[in-house]
Amino acid sequence: MSTDDFDVTAVTLKATTYGVISFLVLFNLVVLAFIFSVSFMPPSEFFGAPHIIPQNPTLEAWTSGFQELRDNLVNSFLIGLGTTIVALAISIPGAYAFARKEFYGKRAGFYAIISAMMFPYILLVIPIMDLWNDLGLYNTIPGMIIAYQVFVTPFAIWILRDFFAKLPTDIEEAAQVYGCTQFTAFLRVILPLATPGIVAVGFLAFLTGWNDFLFANLLTTGTGPVPAVPVLYGTIGGGSGERVYWGKLMAETLIIGTPPTILYLVARNYLENAFTV
Amino acid sequence: MSTQNRFDLEDWASSYRDTLSENWFAYLLILPVLAFLVLLMWLPFAQGFYMSFNDWPFGGDPTWVGLENYLFLFGWEPFFTSLRATLVFSLTTVLQLGVALVAALAVREIRRGKSFITGVFLISYTVPPLVTGTIWAYLLQPDLGPLFGYLSQWGLLEETIYWGSDGAASLGVILFVTTWTFWPFMFLIISASLESIPEELYESARMYGAGRVQTFLRVTLPQLKSAILVALSIRIIWNMTKISQVLQLTNGGPGYDTSILAVLLYRFAYGQGRMGVAYAVGVILLIMTIGFVFVFIREFERTSEGPQ
Numbered sequence: 001m002s003t004d005d006f007d008v009t010a011v012t013l014k015a016t017t018y019g020v021i022s023f024l025v026l027f028n029l030v031v032l033a034f035i036f037s038v039s040f041m042p043p044s045e046f047f048g049a050p051h052i053i054p055q056n057p058t059l060e061a062w063t064s065g066f067q068e069l070r071d072n073l074v075n076s077f078l079i080g081l082g083t084t085i086v087a088l089a090i091s092i093p094g095a096y097a098f099a100r101k102e103f104y105g106k107r108a109g110f111y112a113i114i115s116a117m118m119f120p121y122i123l124l125v126i127p128i129m130d131l132w133n134d135l136g137l138y139n140t141i142p143g144m145i146i147a148y149q150v151f152v153t154p155f156a157i158w159i160l161r162d163f164f165a166k167l168p169t170d171i172e173e174a175a176q177v178y179g180c181t182q183f184t185a186f187l188r189v190i191l192p193l194a195t196p197g198i199v200a201v202g203f204l205a206f207l208t209g210w211n212d213f214l215f216a217n218l219l220t221t222g223t224g225p226v227p228a229v230p231v232l233y234g235t236i237g238g239g240s241g242e243r244v245y246w247g248k249l250m251a252e253t254l255i256i257g258t259p260p261t262i263l264y265l266v267a268r269n270y271l272e273n274a275f276t277v
Numbered sequence: 278m279s280t281q282n283r284f285d286l287e288d289w290a291s292s293y294r295d296t297l298s299e300n301w302f303a304y305l306l307i308l309p310v311l312a313f314l315v316l317l318m319w320l321p322f323a324q325g326f327y328m329s330f331n332d333w334p335f336g337g338d339p340t341w342v343g344l345e346n347y348l349f350l351f352g353w354e355p356f357f358t359s360l361r362a363t364l365v366f367s368l369t370t371v372l373q374l375g376v377a378l379v380a381a382l383a384v385r386e387i388r389r390g391k392s393f394i395t396g397v398f399l400i401s402y403t404v405p406p407l408v409t410g411t412i413w414a415y416l417l418q419p420d421l422g423p424l425f426g427y428l429s430q431w432g433l434l435e436e437t438i439y440w441g442s443d444g445a446a447s448l449g450v451i452l453f454v455t456t457w458t459f460w461p462f463m464f465l466i467i468s469a470s471l472e473s474i475p476e477e478l479y480e481s482a483r484m485y486g487a488g489r490v491q492t493f494l495r496v497t498l499p500q501l502k503s504a505i506l507v508a509l510s511i512r513i514i515w516n517m518t519k520i521s522q523v524l525q526l527t528n529g530g531p532g533y534d535t536s537i538l539a540v541l542l543y544r545f546a547y548g549q550g551r552m553g554v555a556y557a558v559g560v561i562l563l564i565m566t567i568g569f570v571f572v573f574i575r576e577f578e579r580t581s582e583g584p585q
Contacts, residue, residue: 035415093305101302260404
């Protein structure tokens with residue numbers, strides 16, 4: 001054991017380990033701290049020498065940011081929630097069938113769904129724009145909720161099938177012996193046991209609805225229910241041409257970024273299980 | 278002969294009915310998700326593919342033009358700029374894998390504070406990409422942004438760099454921001470799979486006197502193979518279609534220097550309303566991604582089976 005103390009590789013390895021971790025952690029924390037502090041600076045402080053502590057802290061950026069985004073945040077929330085509900089409603093039964101039923105065409109059906117994960121979604125935007133225009137779904141919240149199912153359901157089936165498949169084989173029959181029907185056995189025995197997978201999928205679905213830019217920007221116009229993310233794009237990337245007040249913009253990034261981060265912290269234990277390949 | 282035939286047909290029909298009646302419940306369960314994917318993915322894709330052979334203004338009627346959209350692209354200088362940008366940009370997947378692998382191996386070594394550390398790592402991934410794009414657009418802003426501000430204040434830089442007007446520098450910025458944003462996804466998958474490697478494997482490696490490098494190459498890496506394969510395939514495709522940060526940081530410019538194919542598609546569709554050309558770009562992008570994934574999977578299979 002005593003040779004361990006003089007093992008040069010072990011020491012370098014340890015140093016590298018802590019070096020890598022501190023670097024990555026500090027990198028993220030410094031960025032975050034900077035954005036946070038900048039969001040309290042009045043517009044005039046953005047000129048001149050850079051500094052991290054605001055000299056005349058003000059809440060102006062936060063209040064005007066909230067005001068500007070209020071309706072959009074509500075839209076984002078409705079879209080995220082709707083995406084989650086629809087995704088769970090259609091992928092739980094599907095994943096259950098793929099995991100626990102034997103039927104003709106099972107493999108083919110499963111791969112048809114999973115391969116959708118490998119599809120570059122940007123290719124769908126144009127035809128869906130056109131289709132939504134014809135169906136009256138363009139520029140509506142339900143239109144976006146339905147469109148996001150393309151992103152979410154393949155991933156959801158992939159994760160949930162694993163969870164359902166891991167449960168003991170005879171568990172439904174055991175429940176039926178105790179007087180459950182096939183359906184109540186599913187509802188009262190299988191579903192509760194698959195909660196971790198369902199939480200993980202629900203989180204990913206909400207994240208998709210809340211975070212997405214592509215569909216959010218292309219399936220809405222200024223007149224409809226615009227979610228929060230495209231508003232940020234409109235301020236700089238879209239190039240409205242007016243001078244950007246960075247303090248307000250940074251407050252807005254924090255406002256939009258906080259809900260998914262909190263949800264992640266709540267759901268993280270479930271997520272790490274879900275990602276075991 | 279004819280009775281024989283009818284017999285077969287009846288046989289076939291009844292077995293068909295049997296399959297259906299035995300499995301109707303299972304079919305009912307998968308019907309919604311299949312219907313969604315057919316209606317939302319395969320049909321729109323088929324329509325779009327057809328439209329790439331048409332002149333198709335947004336909201337207007339298409340006119341058949343054959344291969345003209347494709348011919349236009351291949352005779353158009355910026356298209357090759359865009360192709361080159363796409364190839365450079367695809368490096369982000371490799372960078373993401375590198376950071377994720379190193380981080381996952383490092384986190385495995387430590388005992389305390391794991392949950393805090395992974396929590397901090399994941400921030401850049403949970404926040405909307407456009408939000409992180411906006412944050413970096415500010416941090417790297419040449420005149421008012423803090424990064425160049427500090428660098429010139431500390432005398433490390435003579436004067437600020439206007440990277441937005443330099444194609445190579447813009448591409449570098451985009452590579453950096455994309456990598457920073459998306460590596461945690463690979464980290465999640467790799468570290469989940471790292472945790473599930475049985476400890477006995479390491480013990481027996483130690484018993485046979487394997488060194489650290491050997492243990493890594495012979496135990497860790499093969500066990501991670503499928504996780505890396507899945508993570509890389511997904512990320513290759515997803516990275517190629519991420520446009521929000523590119524649009525926010527450079528808008529595809531200067532010129533077309535940072536217009537990766539997905540951004541080019543967006544510019545044709547949204548900026549000019551030329552849906553047919555935009556979809557032709559999309560078809561080329563699809564072929565390229567399939568090519569990437571195919572080559573990569575083949576190489577991966579070959580190298581991981583070779584030395585054993």
